[in-house]
Amino acid sequence: MPETATDLDTLVRSEYSAGFVTEIETDTLPPGLDEDVVRTISARKEEPSWMIDWRLDAFRRWQAMALPRWAHVRFPDIDFQAISYFSAPKGERPKSLDEVDPELLETYQKLGVPLHERARLAGVAGVDGTGGESPPDGATSAVAVDAVFDSVSIATTFKDKLTEAGVVFCSMAEAVREHPELVRKYLGSVVPKPDNFYAALNSAVFSDGSFVYVPKHTRCPMELSTYFRINAENTGQFERTLIIADEGAHVSYLEGCTAPMRDDNQLHAAVVELVALDDAEIKYSTVQNWYPGDEQGRGGIYNFVTKRGACLGARSKISWTQVETGSAITWKYPSVVLRGADSVGEFHSVALTRNFQQADTGTKMIHIGPRTKSTIISKGISAGRSQNSYRGLVRMNAGAVGARNHTQCDSLLIGDACGAHTFPYIEAKLPSAVVEHEATTSKVSDEQLFLCQQRGIDPEKAVAMIVGGFCKDVFRTLPMEFAVEAGKLLEVSLEGAVG
């Protein structure tokens, strides 16, 4: 009889389909980081002087900071002087979609990201045949895309339609020029420059990213999305995203990411800031599929990201949903600062690690305002020789009268060479707040596999199905487009040759 564990092991090996390289001429800064590099990045983006000063201040603070070492991940020291901090396709930024380099359009086509204004995001067409809900009709399911290629945004779609509704959706570089009052007010307001080592680095050298402003009492007419692609070799990506939902505004934002397969590790250190004013709601969903490295653990992206939302207004709501299957190392804690009374924070996460991947991810829910509420659902799946950690903080400050948190944190182990860890921090400073935390660990059992096989289902499909069931609570919180993509991604990540 074959060992089931061995079967499972082969099951979770599969190819990375987004690992191709786009051959395109680029304008890339030589490796190295000093004040001149910071100034050069700023100059390339034609930034005003306040922005240069802001970056330089961050750079000086960063120089005084030490690399954080507390996460449950191991990697050799990063040589920050060996990385290039800016790379962009040659030439002017295209003014319209027609001007975009066909090579780039093809890249996004291959990745299933539509850079035209007709289609929806990839993966929507195929509905799993179990009679689930049908996809929303074409009109409402269109998605506006901001496509970021290495250090620059190359295209943003549906701008006219969004402008009509008063929604600003553009690249960060454009926002600095066109909406300086909003950028100056909110940039760094949620994640301050010296917040942590990588946030400080990002503040100094951030390249592009997306900017969203949804005006008062406006429901954004379509899903917004940014697709991040690292292409250039030996280059770091440092995008910066800022989303502001004014009073009573609603917005749903999706983020996707991929990179070519390379033997070297590449650094991705983004900062995402969300601001929700009174009664506003922001839903932020990520399907993170950065190149995870090969079977021997060579290569892959170091994904060191700071994501944080501030529920500034009363009754505001911020939801983070993430599906993490990529990156050699993930170090990421999408958080919510619950300042407004009755504000709500949510974190829903699926993190799948295999081969030699390491993930240290979770969230922070900082309850400051009265009757604030947070929910955390984390599903970690470890396979191969990977290490998968949940790290979370729930803090009830003295003013958080009647606040509540519920955390459910589940781990699924596939094979016996991986690790699943849970490090929840609970800090409570008042009696009327209630915190509940639960964690469980399970494995894909031989009995479950055998039942599926006895009913004629092959082990590959069976594992994908069992893992899908394990993640169901999180998938149901994803927007339709992403739920399908996430399910497929998980299935692809789990598939491989079965003996």
Added chain:
Amino acid sequence: MSLLAVEDLHVEVDGTPILKGLDMAVEPGEVHAVMGPNGSGKSTFANVLAGRPGYEVTAGAVTVDGIDIAAYSPEQRSHLGLFLAFQYPIEIPGVSNMEFLKAAVDAHARSAGLDEPSPVDFIRRARNAASQLGISADFLKRGVNEGFSGGEKKRNEILQMLLLEPRLAVLDETDSGLDIDALQVVADGINGFRSDDNAVLLVTHYQRLLNHIVPDWVHVLANGRIVRSGDRSLALALEEQGYGWVDD
């Protein structure tokens, strides 16, 4: 050619011999009952037919429609038409019954070179089968066996049997844990399934199920072999006199 032919089957679990030369032939249209005391090897027999890992066939052969299944994986055996209703059906949290059944039915269709049924057709079939077993439609949306009562789990096994339409259904202690009403529903399901083309193998400790599903043959398994075979009267004799006398 027999639907199922078992010849001199020897099986070990963790190096301990459990089956020690079992012979049996099942023809289309027949119902066989395998009875025996605890530890006689009944469940081992059921599991080894389905190819459960951990059961080592050390000698003998099993053929289905003349095909030696020794090298067949559990799912290939399933595609051949071999169905096992588990004694202890396992839970698969989060995976809905419907999703699970669709995956199984699709896999069978593909293996037979047929198109997968359309979702609409499938749902209709699933609902029909469910109502036949007195199962509410809501049941199909719940996770596989998740939080099911003992009786619900057993009905769920029969539901899967009806949808997969196997050639040989092996029912391992399907009557255990069922009250009398549930037993009747399950028995009606099994009787409705019977045809000239398929066969049923009931593995059971007690003969009460045989009041509802009348077997053509009854085999008594003791110490890893079939020690006696006969018609239904053998089951009644066992009920009256216990398993002690078969050893004599």
Added chain:
Amino acid sequence: MAGSTTDAAALAQRLLDIGERSYAPWLDRREWRDVIERGGLPRPRSEPWKYTNISRWYGAALAAAAAPQRHAPRLHAPREIEVVEFSDRRAAAFVQAWQGRAFDLAKQPLAAVNNLLLGAGVVVRVPAGTQATKPVHIEDMGAAYQQVLVLVEEEATLTLIEQPSPFTHRIVEIAVGTDARLRHLRRQAASPNRECSLVGVRVEAGARYALAQSSLGADLRRNDMLATLCGEGAEATIRAAWRLDGHRHLDNQIAVSHAAPGGFSRQTYRGVVGGRARAVLNGRIHIAPRAQATDAALSTKNLLQSTTAEVYAKPELEIHANDVKCSHGATVGTLDEDAIHYLRSRGVAEDTARALLIRGFLREAVEDLEGAERLRLFSSAVPDRDLPT
């Protein structure tokens, strides 16, 4: 913080200056010097000391080091148990064979402080197959820095009771031999002192270790504990209850490490915190790659009774094997007002209702203890004034 840094530096310097010691001169102090020289003392606000200001202990530790007083340890043990003081050379063989086996001493700089300043030590040995007729009681050890080495040999059984008694640093190292049993009761009374302790337990195959601990906190109290299940089928049950008010401080850092297959462990913590007190629990389950078929669980529940009290709970899992049953749960909240109302509607006064509910809450931590032990724990965990009359 300048003053406290000085305390740490002064303490480290004092440790390095120590020459020949008259007490237990056979104790090899070089490796302990190395620990201090290489790694130094823990820095305030480092991760293990996130919620306890270690500098406050350094001050106390320095003061205690300056005034070492010693008299014979007060320890009650039945006749069949061998008790050897460190002042007796016979202790050397035991200590050399067992010291540092229960935890990684290099990672325990406070153990180095203890060993370098050691003023009282005792070995308690239960010979193989011996069923102790009475518990061993550890009372006043007579010195600020103290150690107890407990050897429960194969198939022996013992109940060990740590009675409330003062110390600056105490190490309890325990080896529970194959198929042996040890019940360990720790009673920690309210104390104006700053006290740290370190308990290390090795549980061999088929052996069982059970801890029940009650604490009322101190000006600073820190309990570090590591129980390692190193033999197949070993068992550890850890229960702790605490009740803090005033400015009391309690920091429990408790880990159960499964190093062998088929282990079983339960950790149950219940805390009630009021006034301006601070309670910390870091409870950890570690499962090594070879520790398959492990069954481990941890539960911690906390009641906060004032807006100035603080609770920090961190239940951790670190799992490197897949065939395991492992879970943890944590809650922080306050007494259920509906339950109080229910009791009041039955004529019970509000204060009594609260006291009853608190008792019930704490009882969960100790419910499977025998009556007498439970009572003893309760008498310290629940002060009389809370008991319904």
